[in-house]
Amino acid sequence: MxxxxxxxxxxxxxxxxxxxxxxxxxxxxxxxxxxxxxxxxxxxxxxxxxxxxxxxxxxxxxxxxxxxxxxxxxxxxxxxxxxxxxxxxxxxxxxxxxxxxTGEYNAPEVNAQTFLEKILLEGLTEQQRLQTVSHANFRATCVKTLTQVLHIGTKSVQDWGQDMSFHKMPKIHKHTLGYALAAISKSSKAWDKQAA
Incomplete structure (x- = not known):
């Protein structure tokens, strides 16, 4: 993780x-x-x-x-x-x-669960995923990740729901998560070269 x-x-x-x-x-x-x-x-x-x-x-x-x-x-x-x-x-x-x-652009939209799975769980085996998700700190890690990426308060994020879907998250933040993934994908190409 x-x-x-x-x-x-x-x-x-x-x-x-x-x-x-x-x-x-x-x-x-x-x-x-x-x-x-x-x-x-x-x-x-x-x-x-x-x-x-x-x-x-x-x-x-x-x-x-x-x-x-x-x-x-x-x-x-x-x-x-x-x-x-x-x-x-x-x-x-x-x-x-x-x-x-020209009005043909659609801002990317990524929900909290998709984003968190990509950031926290991608590349893990089924066993590792299970261990990670059942860990006592997993929700805190999810909240911390969202507050860090979205630059908003912990309380706001906690109010969006009790599970990983954070289903009450406002749409504008779904766009931010979409852009964050795009930026990570662009940067991680450079990141992978650096790590190699």
Whole structure:
């Protein structure tokens, strides 16, 4: 179990600010300040930014608008910034930018149980899986893994349910778990090379 659990260590520890994330998305992060200003003051830019944030986070336009009236989106919750960091680490955008802007993109959705099985149980024999799952600390490990990956409080996670399915987990966190797996998969290719 320990080997797999270490996999979450390769995820970004810090969230990514929306403005910086959007600059990466639109391929303008490397521009000079005057060029950035020109891009970011384009009349359609904020509208496109809102479209991107809605699509990748699976939220509605009014929600994104509530996060702020400028390009910093200062009201965005920290757990959404974490999602943005995972999306960036997984290199989903700018590759998917066209499908996002045309409304054809579907944010990945992974439930808690699928995520935890992949992180904590994948690669174990049936016997090892049984030992792991029946261990007294298994639920605590599940809660700890989710709080670490989602960057939210332990109490919130515990309130999502008593078993590994955490069936009351809000949909927005299922997207984060989907991006976390994508980022892990991208990074673990590098991780495997390192370990070899």
């Amino acid at each position: 320990q080997k797999n659990y270490k996999v979450v260590e390769i995820l970004p520890k810090q969230g990514l600010e929306p403005r910086q994330f959007l600059r990466y998305c639109f391929g303008i992060a490397e521009l000079s300040p005057p060029e950035l200003l020109e891009e970011e003051t384009d009349s359609q830019y904020r509208k496109k930014c809102i479209t991107v944030l809605c699509a990748v986070l699976g939220v509605q336009r009014p929600t994104v608008r509530k996060w702020g009236s400028d390009l910093n989106f200062d009201g965005i919750p920290n757990y959404c910034k974490i999602s943005l960091a995972y999306i960036h680490a997984a290199e989903i955008v700018p590759n998917q930018l066209n499908s996002i802007l």
